Amino acid sequence: MNSTKPMHKFREIFFEYVFMFSAGISVLALVMIFVFLFANGMPAIAEIGLMEFIFGREWRPMDASPSFGVLPMIAASIYITLGAMVIGVPVGIFTAVFLAHMCPARLYVVLKPTVNLLAGIPSVVYGFFGIVIIVPFVREISLFFTGGGSGSSMLAAMILLGIMILPTIVNISESAIRAVPRSYYEGSLALGASHTRSVFSVVLPAAKSGVFASVILGVGRAVGETMAVVMVAGNQARMPESIFRGGRALTSNIVIEMGYAEGLHRDSLIATGIVLLVFIFIINIVFTVVTRKSAPSAD
Amino acid sequence: MKKNFLKSVVMAVVLTAAAGIFSACGDDGGFVEGREINVISREDGSGTRGAFIDVMGIYVGGVDRTTVNAEIAPGTSHVLTNIAGDRYAIGYISLGSLNDTVRAINVGGVAATEANVRNGSYPLFRTFYLAVSDGISPLAQDFLDFMVSAEGQEIVERNYIPALESPSPFTGGGHEGTIVVAGSTSVAPLMERMREAYIALNPGVSIEIQSVGSGGGINAARDGMADIGMSSRDLREGELVYLNAIAVALDGLAVIVNNDNTATNLSPDQIHDIFVGEITRWNELD
Numbered sequence: 001m002n003s004t005k006p007m008h009k010f011r012e013i014f015f016e017y018v019f020m021f022s023a024g025i026s027v028l029a030l031v032m033i034f035v036f037l038f039a040n041g042m043p044a045i046a047e048i049g050l051m052e053f054i055f056g057r058e059w060r061p062m063d064a065s066p067s068f069g070v071l072p073m074i075a076a077s078i079y080i081t082l083g084a085m086v087i088g089v090p091v092g093i094f095t096a097v098f099l100a101h102m103c104p105a106r107l108y109v110v111l112k113p114t115v116n117l118l119a120g121i122p123s124v125v126y127g128f129f130g131i132v133i134i135v136p137f138v139r140e141i142s143l144f145f146t147g148g149g150s151g152s153s154m155l156a157a158m159i160l161l162g163i164m165i166l167p168t169i170v171n172i173s174e175s176a177i178r179a180v181p182r183s184y185y186e187g188s189l190a191l192g193a194s195h196t197r198s199v200f201s202v203v204l205p206a207a208k209s210g211v212f213a214s215v216i217l218g219v220g221r222a223v224g225e226t227m228a229v230v231m232v233a234g235n236q237a238r239m240p241e242s243i244f245r246g247g248r249a250l251t252s253n254i255v256i257e258m259g260y261a262e263g264l265h266r267d268s269l270i271a272t273g274i275v276l277l278v279f280i281f282i283i284n285i286v287f288t289v290v291t292r293k294s295a296p297s298a299d
Numbered sequence: 300m301k302k303n304f305l306k307s308v309v310m311a312v313v314l315t316a317a318a319g320i321f322s323a324c325g326d327d328g329g330f331v332e333g334r335e336i337n338v339i340s341r342e343d344g345s346g347t348r349g350a351f352i353d354v355m356g357i358y359v360g361g362v363d364r365t366t367v368n369a370e371i372a373p374g375t376s377h378v379l380t381n382i383a384g385d386r387y388a389i390g391y392i393s394l395g396s397l398n399d400t401v402r403a404i405n406v407g408g409v410a411a412t413e414a415n416v417r418n419g420s421y422p423l424f425r426t427f428y429l430a431v432s433d434g435i436s437p438l439a440q441d442f443l444d445f446m447v448s449a450e451g452q453e454i455v456e457r458n459y460i461p462a463l464e465s466p467s468p469f470t471g472g473g474h475e476g477t478i479v480v481a482g483s484t485s486v487a488p489l490m491e492r493m494r495e496a497y498i499a500l501n502p503g504v505s506i507e508i509q510s511v512g513s514g515g516g517i518n519a520a521r522d523g524m525a526d527i528g529m530s531s532r533d534l535r536e537g538e539l540v541y542l543n544a545i546a547v548a549l550d551g552l553a554v555i556v557n558n559d560n561t562a563t564n565l566s567p568d569q570i571h572d573i574f575v576g577e578i579t580r581w582n583e584l585d
Binding site for chain 1: 339
């Protein structure tokens with residue numbers, strides 16, 4: 001009995017280190033990604049010139065005197081993400097409200113797994129769906145409004161991303177809405193408000209930080225999405241002209257040209273990755289601030 | 300209970316209506332000539348794009364003058380899918396990848412066929428190269444010998460034009476191991492047929508083919524990540540310092556449009572003007 005005690009202790013310590021090591025891997029991965037990106041990207045930015053790189057409107061990597069300006073991609077990424085929010089956020093939040101407060105149990109068992117399944121579909125399948133269904137649909141709208149356009153456009157990417165961010169927004173918003181104490185809702189009813197009024201004027205505002213967090217995560221998903229966007233957005237590397245015309249997102253720029261690029265071109269694509277990383281970083285900081293704010297106000 | 304039933308019914312109706320709206324789209328009668336031309340190009344660095352802009356005189360004085368409004372389709376299959384779905388699109392692909400979902404335009408009155416490339420009347424073609432370093436393994440060298448032998452060139456002949464006039468028969472074989480081939484998406488289908496035939500002769504060999512684009516393949520061969528690089532454009536001077544380029548096939552480039560498009564013939568000048576953005580509507584071609 002006595003002899004097993006040190007053994008016990010050794011095991012305890014051993015496994016503590018195993019767990020600590022595991023936890024270290026993700027930190028190590030992050031650090032290595034940072035080091036890789038900055039070590040390869042920063043010299044390129046220095047060579048091109050920071051202003052030239054961020055605010056340059058021309059992306060002509062293969063010319064004899066090339067220009068590397070990523071402003072068109074930054075603009076397209078922002079437009080596409082905002083568009084996806086306009087489409088996805090209202091639908092997502094209303095779906096969450098419906099699921100949490102108005103959905104009959106029988107419909108819930110169908111609807112909830114459907115939303116979850118949406119999250120599991122690979123983005124290339126979304127992209128294919130986009131080419132076959134959304135692009136022809138947008139082409140018709142575009143012909144009607146502008147008399148031209150192929151349908152491979154920022155609008156197509158917005159619609160597609162609007163669908164892709166639904167699971168993120170619905171699931172997190174629903175949890176946030178469900179976390180609001182039942183007494184809020186009941187109190188509102190007792191004061192004479194109707195069911196819908198109680199949900200929208202009392203429960204939803206109480207859950208707003210969680211709902212806002214879901215929107216931010218949705219933004220992160222939309223900014224980072226690559227494959228589906230490449231397949232439907234047209235990918236022209238020029239300043240976006242209209243939502244019915246194409247544009248190239250930051251992610252698309254990297255994936256389209258990485259296979260061929262060498263020298264400064266390759267490094268400028270890595271530098272594009274830095275810009276993308278800064279975007280994601282800002283989104284994460286906002287997310288952290290928002291969720292931290294919500295923690296104490298919950299009670 | 301009645302209310303819940305109603306909700307489910309409403310939901311079903313909404314879904315059906317939405318599906319109906321989506322599927323009803325896409326048929327507005329036929330080809331309208333006054334519409335804009337949707338130019339589809341390939342990504343910067345693609346061998347197909349490199350060859351096309353060279354032959355068409357779009358790459359002049361170190362500047363790629365392809366219109367910035369051209370959509371960029373990352374791969375031959377994307378070009379085919381986009382054009383098959385868009386009546387007003389025009390693009391270009393390898394002649395060997397042409398299928399009946401799209402239609403090839405005659406260039407200067409000459410049909411895009413292998414026979415016309417071979418007799419020199421069709422102006423749009425390029426050479427497929429295999430890029431290897433001097434330190435090539437005996438196994439990879441044997442595979443290379445096979446591809447430029449009479450047997451290998453016979454496989455080329457099924458879809459492309461052999462690069463060698465009178466190749467000698469294959470005498471190697473008897474190797475085992477793994478070969479990594481990387482490069483052009485246009486050369487990959489030919490390479491797959493080569494692999495099949497070579498493995499039939501040498502069952503102990505496995506060949507891994509990576510479609511990473513011409514530039515990627517050349518880089519991989521230079522860095523030793525691949526035994527053989529596939530390129531669908533001429534190798535640049537800087538690349539020929541490290542690598543030897545072996546011509547294996549000639550391939551025509553087809554300028555393709557949607558099956559509903561009424562245009563059948565374009566002059567090289569018109570194709571040039573479309574791709575640099577000087578002609579923007581289909582009715583400006585007459």
